[in-house]
Amino acid sequence: MAARTTSALLLLTGAFLLSAQAPQVKPAVVTVHIFDGRTGEPVVPDNVLVRVDRMNAAHIEWVKLADDGTATLTLPAATTSLTVHATYASSTEYYVNCDVSKQRNSYHETWYPLSTVMSEGLVIPNECDKAKNTRDMKFTAKPGELVLFVRRRNMHDRVEEMR
Secondary structure: OHHHHHHHHHHHHHHHHHHHHOOOOOOEEEEEEEEEOOOOOEOOOOEEEEEEOOOOOOEOOOEEEOOOOOEEEEEOOOOOEEEEEEEEOOOOEEOEEOOOOOOOOOOOOOOEEHHHHHHOOEEOOOOOOOOOOOOOOOOOOOOOEEEEEEEOOOHHHHHHHHO
């Protein structure tokens, strides 16, 4: 009996030491800059919702929103893709992301590959600016940054949502 107890304790001690020495996987930290798709001005949303890996659950607990509207996302290390939506009107309305603004369903989900965001940075296409007011503005993203263009929902968006 004493030999079994000693063996079990040695086994548990070894497992603990191995787990303590295992490399810790760090979460991915992404900085999201949000701009008005028509004017190019920074947007300060009420909230930012993030979803990962095509899951339905939206996570606001992974988001730290700064006063200037910049959002810092702390994502699980195993994340492969993400989608981001900003809100306004006391978080009751969603901005339309400008990479899908010309689609019939303007709340379409675009999944951004986290590997691209982390290695190169990502600036989404801006389909909101009909007059190309932002054409001469240079928007760049560093590794770990996502630049998102948004616009407020219009009547057409609301009608499509009701269908």
